[in-house]
Amino acid sequence: MAQRWIEDEPETTVTPAASPVLAVDGVTLQYKTPDHLVTATYRVGFDIHAGDRLVLLGPSGCGKSTLLKSIAGFHKPVAGSIRLKGKPVTGPGPDRMMVFQEFDQLFPWKTVLANVAFPMLENGVSRKEAEVRARDAIAKVNLTKFTDVYPHMLSGGMKQRVAIARAMAMRPDVLLMDEPYAALDALTRRKMQEELLQLWDDVRFTLVFVTHSIEEAVIVGSRIVVLSPHPGQVRAELNCHHLGVAEQDGAEFQMLTRRIAAMLFEDKSVGH
Numbered sequence: 001m002a003q004r005w006i007e008d009e010p011e012t013t014v015t016p017a018a019s020p021v022l023a024v025d026g027v028t029l030q031y032k033t034p035d036h037l038v039t040a041t042y043r044v045g046f047d048i049h050a051g052d053r054l055v056l057l058g059p060s061g062c063g064k065s066t067l068l069k070s071i072a073g074f075h076k077p078v079a080g081s082i083r084l085k086g087k088p089v090t091g092p093g094p095d096r097m098m099v100f101q102e103f104d105q106l107f108p109w110k111t112v113l114a115n116v117a118f119p120m121l122e123n124g125v126s127r128k129e130a131e132v133r134a135r136d137a138i139a140k141v142n143l144t145k146f147t148d149v150y151p152h153m154l155s156g157g158m159k160q161r162v163a164i165a166r167a168m169a170m171r172p173d174v175l176l177m178d179e180p181y182a183a184l185d186a187l188t189r190r191k192m193q194e195e196l197l198q199l200w201d202d203v204r205f206t207l208v209f210v211t212h213s214i215e216e217a218v219i220v221g222s223r224i225v226v227l228s229p230h231p232g233q234v235r236a237e238l239n240c241h242h243l244g245v246a247e248q249d250g251a252e253f254q255m256l257t258r259r260i261a262a263m264l265f266e267d268k269s270v271g272h
């Protein structure tokens with residue numbers, strides 16, 4: 001992994017005590033189309049520890065979604081490995097729940113409660129326990145008043161919160177989010193980012209969050225893996241766990257966003 005370097009932490013101190021929840025090692029992902037081969041990522045590697053909010057940041061087309069799909073078990077690497085709690089990922093499972101960008105990821109004919117309970121019922125949780133866990137998750141995303149309504153009565157932001165509640169209620173080892181707020185207006189997006197951080201403060205889940213927005217990466221992430229343009233390779237790994245929502249307008253926040261912007265711009269000008 002020659003391109004990989006850890007900002008602000010000398011090599012000698014990067015020895016995490018606990019073993020990672022998720023280990024992505026040298027992962028190359030490809031698509032075979034009838035006339036050519038598309039390499040989406042090339043030898044990508046990083047570790048995710050319990051409680052990390054790891055952001056995969058990179059320009060459109062650098063393979064972020066493909067990488068997330070591969071962590072979810074929907075896309076098999078042609079090289080490298082993905083391990084969850086030490087076991088190779090060989091397919092999808094309830095231990096990795098995904099939240100997508102689209103607002104139509106809910107069943108329109110089911111209420112909020114039924115939507116959130118659905119994956120639990122499908123995975124053998126009793127009806128009684130599923131309801132308790134669903135109500136608790138709905139409360140955590142501040143939607144208690146909307147427990148019995150149908151998705152068409154909700155705004156885009158509220159639908160995303162239901163999708164997050166549904167994923168969280170499963171108590172996955174890792175929550176995977178693919179540009180979940182990209183289709184929201186700027187104000188709602190900011191509110192959702194803050195809500196997600198509050199939820200994390202409350203529950204301390206492990207998150208892999210994909211975005212192409214530098215600002216969003218620095219707000220949401222405790223660590224950022226910056227990917228170079230197509231095919232995605234790890235350009236840098238940055239720690240920003242000390243930057244909370246309160247520091248969003250601070251000098252350090254600005255400096256970090258500028259540094260990442262310079263990195264991504266540099267990549268573009270080299271013409272990968």
Ligand SMILES: Nc1ncnc2c1ncn2[C@@H]1O[C@H](COP(=O)(O)OP(=O)(O)O)[C@@H](O)[C@H]1O
Binds near residue numbers: 040
């Ligand atoms: N189903 C597919 N078939 C062929 N190529 C694909 C497919 N999906 C994505 N790609 C290509 O793989 C690369 C990475 O795509 P993607 O993972 O969607 O990037 P990102 O999420 O970073 O925008 C792009 O070049 C894209 O065109």
Ligand SMILES: [Mg+2]
Binds near residue numbers: 064065066
């Ligand atoms: Mg994508």
